[in-house]
Amino acid sequence: xxxxxxxxxxxxxxxxxxxxxxxxxxxxxxxxxxxxxxxxxxxxxxxxxxxxxxxxxxxxxxxxxxxxxxxxxxxxxxxxxxxxxxxxxxxxxxxxxxxxxxxxxxxxxxxxxxxxxxxxxxxxxxxxxxxxxxxxxxxxxxxxxxxxxxxxxxxxxxxxxxxxxxxxxxxxxxxxxxxxxxxxxxxxxxxxxxxxxxxxxxxxxxxxxxxxxxxxxxxxxxxxxxxxxxxxxxxxxxxxxxxxxxxxxxxxxxxxxxxxxxxxxxxxxxxxxxxxxxxxxxxxxxxxxxxxxxxxxxxxxxxxxxxxxxxxxxxxxxxxxx
Amino acid sequence: xxxxxxxxxxxxxxxxxxxxxxxxxxxxxxxxxxxxxxxxxxxxxxxxxxxxxxxxxxxxxxxxxxxxxxxxxxxxxxxxxxxxxxxxxxxxxxxxxxxxxxxxxxxxxxxxxxxxxxxxxxxxxxxxxxxxxxxxxxxxxxxxxxxxxxxxxxxxxxxxxxxxxxxxxxxxxxxxxxxxxxxxxxxxxxxxxxxxxxxxxxxxxxxxxxxxxxxxxxxxxxxxxxxxxxxxxxxxxxxxxxxxxxxxxxxxxxxxxxxxxxxxxxxxxxxxxxxxxxxxxxxxxxxxxxxxxxxxxxxxxxxxxxxxxxxxxxxxxxxxxxxxxxxxxxxxxxxxxxxxxxxxxxxxxxxxxxxxxxxxxxxxxxxxxxxxxxxxxxxxxxxxxxxxxxxxxxxxxxxxxxxxxxxxxxxxxxxxxxxxxxxxxxxxxxxxxxxxxxxxxxxxxxxxxxxxxxxxxxxxxxxxxxxxxxxxxxxxxxxxxxxxxxxxxxxxxxxxxxxxxxxxxxxxxxxxxxxxx
Numbered sequence: 001x002x003x004x005x006x007x008x009x010x011x012x013x014x015x016x017x018x019x020x021x022x023x024x025x026x027x028x029x030x031x032x033x034x035x036x037x038x039x040x041x042x043x044x045x046x047x048x049x050x051x052x053x054x055x056x057x058x059x060x061x062x063x064x065x066x067x068x069x070x071x072x073x074x075x076x077x078x079x080x081x082x083x084x085x086x087x088x089x090x091x092x093x094x095x096x097x098x099x100x101x102x103x104x105x106x107x108x109x110x111x112x113x114x115x116x117x118x119x120x121x122x123x124x125x126x127x128x129x130x131x132x133x134x135x136x137x138x139x140x141x142x143x144x145x146x147x148x149x150x151x152x153x154x155x156x157x158x159x160x161x162x163x164x165x166x167x168x169x170x171x172x173x174x175x176x177x178x179x180x181x182x183x184x185x186x187x188x189x190x191x192x193x194x195x196x197x198x199x200x201x202x203x204x205x206x207x208x209x210x211x212x213x214x215x216x217x218x219x220x221x222x223x224x225x226x227x228x229x230x231x232x233x234x235x236x237x238x239x240x241x242x243x244x245x246x247x248x249x250x251x252x253x254x255x256x257x258x259x260x261x262x263x264x265x266x267x268x269x270x271x272x273x274x275x276x277x278x279x280x281x282x283x284x285x286x287x288x289x290x291x292x293x294x295x296x297x298x299x300x301x302x303x304x305x306x307x308x309x310x311x312x313x314x315x316x317x318x319x320x321x322x
Numbered sequence: 323x324x325x326x327x328x329x330x331x332x333x334x335x336x337x338x339x340x341x342x343x344x345x346x347x348x349x350x351x352x353x354x355x356x357x358x359x360x361x362x363x364x365x366x367x368x369x370x371x372x373x374x375x376x377x378x379x380x381x382x383x384x385x386x387x388x389x390x391x392x393x394x395x396x397x398x399x400x401x402x403x404x405x406x407x408x409x410x411x412x413x414x415x416x417x418x419x420x421x422x423x424x425x426x427x428x429x430x431x432x433x434x435x436x437x438x439x440x441x442x443x444x445x446x447x448x449x450x451x452x453x454x455x456x457x458x459x460x461x462x463x464x465x466x467x468x469x470x471x472x473x474x475x476x477x478x479x480x481x482x483x484x485x486x487x488x489x490x491x492x493x494x495x496x497x498x499x500x501x502x503x504x505x506x507x508x509x510x511x512x513x514x515x516x517x518x519x520x521x522x523x524x525x526x527x528x529x530x531x532x533x534x535x536x537x538x539x540x541x542x543x544x545x546x547x548x549x550x551x552x553x554x555x556x557x558x559x560x561x562x563x564x565x566x567x568x569x570x571x572x573x574x575x576x577x578x579x580x581x582x583x584x585x586x587x588x589x590x591x592x593x594x595x596x597x598x599x600x601x602x603x604x605x606x607x608x609x610x611x612x613x614x615x616x617x618x619x620x621x622x623x624x625x626x627x628x629x630x631x632x633x634x635x636x637x638x639x640x641x642x643x644x645x646x647x648x649x650x651x652x653x654x655x656x657x658x659x660x661x662x663x664x665x666x667x668x669x670x671x672x673x674x675x676x677x678x679x680x681x682x683x684x685x686x687x688x689x690x691x692x693x694x695x696x697x698x699x700x701x702x703x704x705x706x707x708x709x710x711x712x713x714x715x716x717x718x719x720x721x722x723x724x725x726x727x728x729x730x731x732x733x734x735x736x737x738x739x740x741x742x743x744x745x746x747x748x749x750x751x752x753x754x755x756x757x758x759x760x761x762x763x764x765x766x767x768x769x770x771x772x773x774x775x776x777x778x779x780x781x782x783x784x785x786x787x788x789x790x791x792x793x794x795x796x797x798x799x800x801x802x803x804x805x806x807x808x809x810x811x812x813x814x815x816x817x818x819x820x821x822x823x824x825x826x827x828x829x830x831x832x833x834x835x836x837x838x839x
Contacts, residue, residue: 177432177440184418184429191416194378195430195480196401311419319380 002143006150008267013151013159014225016263018043018217018234020162022241023248023255024169025213029075031173031250032206033186033312034082037093038074039214040238041100046071046218048104051118051229052111054125060223063125067223068215074100075211076204083203086316097238105231118222118229127156127224158220163256165213170252182206186310189317199317217241243296250309265292328392331356331519332377332408332488337386339372346372348543350386354488354536359510359520361530361551364540365563365763370523371413373540374490378410379403390488404430409481413492415473419466423476424448426465427483444483451482455512470618471502478509482518489513490521495529499618500791500824507533525563525764526792527556539563563764574775577799579608583783584630584664584752589639591625599625601808602639607752607783612774614798614815615787618827622807623787624669627756630785631666632659644751660689665745669756669787671734675741678730682720683711685729686744718743719769735766742770746777753777756787771797791820791827805829 029036049070054063081087105116132153139149173179185192189199222229248255269288276282332354339347354360379397390406433440495503539547539562584607591600628634641648644662668674711725718739759767803811803826811826
């Protein structure tokens with residue numbers, strides 16, 4: 001029983017990683033006032049770029065750089081539409097998602113001729129698990145050994161990075177000059193402007209950070225969690241991340257908790273497939289798979305209270321003509 | 323810091339600015355002596371705000387020059403203005419509401435990439451500034467929890483923290499109680515004593531006369547006069563402002579109130595957050611009188627108008643009107659109230675009075691659009707609407723008299739005339755009218771006031787809500803004061819004076835003693 005629990009938690013960490021990265025990406029963007037429904041698209045583009053570059057160059061790290069470059073480019077397009085041209089954030093985000101969904105498969109077909117997938121990645125082309133010192137020796141120690149060797153040790157670098165990003169994000173958003181300006185620009189851009197700070201510059205920086213984090217999330221999907229790119233492999237994780245962001249009220253630690261909860265449900269669903277529960281019998285796979293989504297709706301609908309986002313979110317900044 | 327000897331802390335020469343077809347500023351010259359309080363008055367649209375926006379770097383002037391302490395400077399953005407020592411307190415505060423006072427003050431002047439150090443230094447500095455000018459602010463308070471008067475002081479603190487030697491205040495008393503305004507002027511005076519130059523933009527003559535050393539008058543984009551405040555008076559300034567002799571009093575005879583036409587008893591209303599916005603408000607409105615509701619904005623006046631006019635349902639209480647009893651269980655909506663001959667000029671003409679994308683003739687029938695006069699069997703009678711709009715525009719002197727112009731493109735005063743004409747021309751028995759002259763220039767104010775009095779003399783009942791005490795006092799026959807959703811006092815217009823009303827508005831009035839808060 002205990003071992004099962006540890007294994008589910010272990011899977012939770014793996015499944016949560018892209019959610020955490022994408023949700024933090026959204027946190028930076030939305031704290032600056034830019035709605036980002038395009039997390040999904042940026043993540044998918046990152047996944048494709050990472051897998052394609054890793055396949056060509058044989059290095060997961062080069063793949064990662066390409067993932068970041070692809071995702072940041074899309075973030076800049078979103079910024080150009082929303083910040084410079086005061087376009088509608090949702091329309092721009094949806095456009096990005098749609099384009100990426102089609103473009104990745106099209107390019108994949110053209111470049112690799114494997115039905116839209118990228119070649120299977122092996123060796124250095126993937127991020128491999130890092131084993132902590134003494135993990136194997138300690139594995140047999142009761143309780144602690146299992147937690148150390150299974151739960152904490154044995155993940156790839158991106159998993160650790162995602163969790164490290166949470167305190168880092170907290171520090172940046174609440175303890176630095178950039179964070180102060182970021183929060184201010186999402187609440188009242190006029191105040192930022194009159195304080196002599198460029199609203200556009202702060203927002204562009206925020207969307208670039210958002211792009212970098214989405215790139216990481218994408219690279220994780222295709223070069224760490226899986227061994228190659230699959231069509232639509234982000235599978236709604238960008239939207240889940242957005243839900244986690246709102247659920248966590250745009251604050252790093254609650255957002256982390258929301259991501260872990262969603263990840264846990266996901267891991268549980270996988271675990272429960274084909275298992276016969278006492279008193280219920282075998283639960284249909286589909287019913288379990290739908291669980292995280294149902295819970296998201298329920299939680300968002302009623303149990304978390306009112307989620308009040310940054311005040312100026314989604315509103316283009318126009319200097320008013322007095 | 324500097325030698326501090328130049329006689330003028332700020333000098334403008336030949337500043338011009340054009341927005342499309344509108345010449346907002348024409349060849350403006352201005353000299354502000356160092357360490358004085360300098361008033362700039364003018365009607366709405368006279369170009370005061372544009373001029374100040376140029377000084378603060380929001381706009382660049384088309385031509386002309388700005389000198390600070392005798393040095394010509396180029397101000398291209400707010401950062402440039404801050405660097406040369408200009409601070410500005412905007413009419414709508416530029417504060418991040420969910421930030422603490424401290425965070426608001428250091429925004430843009432954080433002193434390093436990590437906040438900790440800068441914040442500690444700022445805390446010390448703020449303590450000093452706060453004591454020096456007796457600002458009396460808790461730097462850790464969250465701004466949205468502070469009353470407006472204190473929020474304004476945060477703005478002043480922001481400017482001082484950045485080392486402002488010139489402080490510009492744009493219509494600073496619009497949102498303040500008279501007591502808060504007095505406190506503000508005491509602060510400005512102590513700033514002046516410390517050598518800060520203060521520029522005060524307002525359209526309130528009384529404030530100019532009470533607090534400034536010099537005053538400059540703007541009219542239609544031009545600077546038309548400079549005066550030493552001690553050598554001028556209310557009448558002269560008013561005349562300079564509008565270019566013709568104006569009455570500061572509304573000419574009206576004694577009211578002849580008749581029977582009660584509307585009575586409200588114990589009206590309560592809760593907003594979406596469950597906050598009680600109206601607390602058992604009762605009032606009676608008689609035919610042939612103007613009942614003024616005074617109060618600082620946000621004390622339940624808007625909610626009262628909405629409940630009376632049927633826009634929002636009441637939580638409890640009852641309204642007797644036109645032979646009907648309206649209660650929470652038997653409500654009437656806005657359209658039904660209109661049918662009972664209650665007209666409503668809402669406080670915010672942009673949000674509730676007009677559809678700004680509509681042409682004037684369309685906006686002129688809103689709320690009455692189902693009336694037979696405008697409707698054929700299927701289509702609306704466009705020609706009838708246009709004809710009527712033309713007539714009204716002539717009768718109410720709406721400029722330009724073009725029924726096809728979008729309402730957004732009329733000036734505030736003319737938009738308001740369109741709304742008031744629409745409501746009044748329906749010949750209502752009761753007129754609810756909110757902020758009739760907000761953002762309206764003096765010429766139009768006079769016209770609107772005359773119309774309101776005329777309606778009263780025709781035996782109609784008028785409920786007037788305004789945050790302008792002058793307006794309430796000039797028009798009303800009876801005055802009710804609201805504070806925090808409740809009626810806190812009633813006086814007849816002859817007995818009302820500003821001090822009493824001001825104290826009531828701040829809920830600091832104890833009958834019999836009249837103690838200052």
